Amino acid sequence: MELTTVIKRNEIYGRYLVAAKDLKPGELILKECPLQVGPQTQAMAMCFNCTLYMASERSCEVCGKALKCSVNCKGKLHTREECDTLSRMIIKSEDFLKAPQIILPLRCLLLKQYDAKKWAEFLELESHLKERKDSPIWFIHKEGVYDVLKKLNVDVDEELVQTICGILDVNSFEVRPLFAATTPQECLRGVYLKAALMAHDCTPNTHLSVDFTFEMTIRANRFIPAGETIFYNYANGLQGSAERRKHLHVGKYFDCTCKRCGDGTELQSFLSSLICTSCKSLISCAEPLKDIYSSDWICGKCSKTIKGNLVENTINHSKELINDYSNLQEAEGILEKLKVTLGPNHYIILELKQNMISLLGNYDGELEIKRKIALCEELISVLRLLDFGDISRHLGIALYELHKAKSQLVYEAYNCNLVDVCQYLEGLQEAQNILKESMKHLLYEPKCSPEGKLAQRAMNDLRVLRGTSSDLERILTLDCA
Ligand SMILES: C[S@@+](CC[C@H](N)C(=O)[O-])C[C@H]1O[C@@H](n2cnc3c(N)ncnc32)[C@H](O)[C@@H]1O
Numbered sequence: 001m002e003l004t005t006v007i008k009r010n011e012i013y014g015r016y017l018v019a020a021k022d023l024k025p026g027e028l029i030l031k032e033c034p035l036q037v038g039p040q041t042q043a044m045a046m047c048f049n050c051t052l053y054m055a056s057e058r059s060c061e062v063c064g065k066a067l068k069c070s071v072n073c074k075g076k077l078h079t080r081e082e083c084d085t086l087s088r089m090i091i092k093s094e095d096f097l098k099a100p101q102i103i104l105p106l107r108c109l110l111l112k113q114y115d116a117k118k119w120a121e122f123l124e125l126e127s128h129l130k131e132r133k134d135s136p137i138w139f140i141h142k143e144g145v146y147d148v149l150k151k152l153n154v155d156v157d158e159e160l161v162q163t164i165c166g167i168l169d170v171n172s173f174e175v176r177p178l179f180a181a182t183t184p185q186e187c188l189r190g191v192y193l194k195a196a197l198m199a200h201d202c203t204p205n206t207h208l209s210v211d212f213t214f215e216m217t218i219r220a221n222r223f224i225p226a227g228e229t230i231f232y233n234y235a236n237g238l239q240g241s242a243e244r245r246k247h248l249h250v251g252k253y254f255d256c257t258c259k260r261c262g263d264g265t266e267l268q269s270f271l272s273s274l275i276c277t278s279c280k281s282l283i284s285c286a287e288p289l290k291d292i293y294s295s296d297w298i299c300g301k302c303s304k305t306i307k308g309n310l311v312e313n314t315i316n317h318s319k320e321l322i323n324d325y326s327n328l329q330e331a332e333g334i335l336e337k338l339k340v341t342l343g344p345n346h347y348i349i350l351e352l353k354q355n356m357i358s359l360l361g362n363y364d365g366e367l368e369i370k371r372k373i374a375l376c377e378e379l380i381s382v383l384r385l386l387d388f389g390d391i392s393r394h395l396g397i398a399l400y401e402l403h404k405a406k407s408q409l410v411y412e413a414y415n416c417n418l419v420d421v422c423q424y425l426e427g428l429q430e431a432q433n434i435l436k437e438s439m440k441h442l443l444y445e446p447k448c449s450p451e452g453k454l455a456q457r458a459m460n461d462l463r464v465l466r467g468t469s470s471d472l473e474r475i476l477t478l479d480c481a
Pocket residue numbers: 012013014015016124125126128170171196197198199200201252253254255256257
C-alpha cells in the first residue's frame with residue numbers, strides 16, 4: 001500500500017504524523033490492531049481474551065492466571081506469549097479480580113519478557129513522567145498499581161510502573177468492549193503504537209473508529225494536503241473550550257493553541273458564550289488562550305466586560321440544573337431557565353437539547369414531533385459551525401433523528417388528510433435527502449457499533465422511503481393520465 005503518513009518530530013508535539021500524500025475525504029490513513037487492551041483505571045475486571053466484564057473468578061485453562069470467561073471464549077487477546085509468561089508468575093487470577101487496575105499496566109510490562117521490539121516501541125511513547133512526579137495521579141498509581149504489584153512479588157521498580165502508567169494515561173484510547181458497555185466502569189482502554197502519534201487539534205482532520213476486534217481505522221475527514229499534520233481530537237468536541245482545555249492540561253500535559261481554542265467565539269459557534277446582561281448580545285472570553293475563568297469576558301456588541309469567575313459560577317450552577325428533570329416538561333422548564341444566562345448555542349444547552357431529542361423519540365404526537373424537528377435543526381446548525389469535517393458521527397446521528405421526525409410528521413399529516421399526495425411525496429423526498437446526508441457521515445462506522453447499527457437502520461429506512469415515494473409517483477402519474 002502507498003505510504004499515507006510519515007513520522008516527524010518537533011519541540012511542541014514530540015513525534016507526530018504528517019500526510020505523505022494528498023488525502024481525499026474518507027481516504028484510509030491507517031489501520032492498526034491494539035498492542036494491548038485492558039480496563040480503565042477505575043474499571044471492573046475483564047476476560048483477558050474477549051474483554052467480557054467478569055465479577056467472579058474463572059481462569060485460563062492453560063496458564064491458570066489470566067481471567068477467562070469460558071473455555072469456549074472466542075476472543076483472541078490473550079496470546080500464547082502472554083499465557084506462557086503469566087504461567088511462570090506467582091500472581092493468581094483472583095488478584096486481577098481484586099485489583100483490576102493492574103491488568104493493563106501488567107499486560108504492558110509482560111511485553112518486556114516476550115516482545116522486546118514492541119516493548120521498546122511502547123517505552124518510546126510520551127509518559128510525561130517529570131510533570132507527573134509526586135502529583136495526585138502519581139500517588140493513585142503508586143497505591144493502586146505499584147504497591148499491589150510489589151505485594152504480588154512482581155519484579156519491577158516504581159519508576160518503571162509510573163512510566164507505564166504515564167504512557168497509558170497520555171496515549172491510550174477509550175475503546176468500547178465487545179459487549180455494549182452500560183456503565184463507565186465497563187469501558188476499556190487500548191494502546192495503539194502508531195495511532196498514538198497523532199497530535200491533537202480541536203478541529204481534527206481525521207475520523208477514527210474501532211471495530212469489534214478492536215482494530216482501529218483512521219480516515220481523513222476532509223481533504224488533507226501532503227505535508228499537513230494529521231490531527232485527532234483528544235478531547236470531547238462538543239464541550240466548550242474551558243472543559244476541553246482543562247482535560248488536555250490535566251491529562252495530556254499541554255495547553256492547546258488550535259484555531260478553535262484561540263477564538264473566544266469558538267469559530268463563531270458561540271459554544272461557550274453567555275448572554276450580555278446589558279444588550280442581550282453574547283459575551284465571550286477575551287483571552288481564550290489564558291486561564292479562561294481568570295480572564296475577562298467581553299460582549300461582542302456593547303463591549304461590556306465581566307470577570308471570568310462570574311462566568312464560572314454561572315456554568316457550575318447550570319451544570320447542576322441540566323440533570324435535574326424527570327420528564328420532558330421539566331426539561332423544557334430548565335431549558336427556558338438556562339436561556340436567560342447562557343447563549344442559545346451554549347454547550348450545556350446543547351447537551352440538554354440532545355437529551356430532549358432522545359426523550360422526544362418516545363412520542364408520536366404532532367406537537368412533540370415538531371418540537372423534535374426544531375431541536376434537531378438547532379443542534380445541526382451548531383454542529384455545522386464546529387467544523388467537524390465531511391465525516392462526523394455527531395452530525396450523522398442528529399441528521400438521522402431529523403429525517404425520522406420529518407418523515408413521521410408528513411406521514412401522520414397524510415394519514416389525517418392534512419396534506420395531499422404531492423405534499424406527502426415532497427415531504428418524503430426532503431426526509432430522503434436528510435437521510436442520505438446522515439448516511440454519508442455514518443458510512444465508516446463499524447457494523448457492530450451503535451452508530452454502525454444506526455447506519456444499517458438508515459439504509460433500510462432509505463429503501464422504505466424510496467419504495468413509498470415510487471408508489472406515490474405512480475399514483476400521481478395515474479392521476480395525471
Ligand atoms: C498521545 S501523545 C502523542 C505522541 C507523542 N508526541 C510522542 O512523541 O510519543 C500526546 C502528547 O503529544 C504532545 N502533543 C500532542 N498534541 C499536541 C498539541 N496540539 N500541542 C502540544 N503538544 C501536543 C503532548 O505532549 C501530549 O501529551
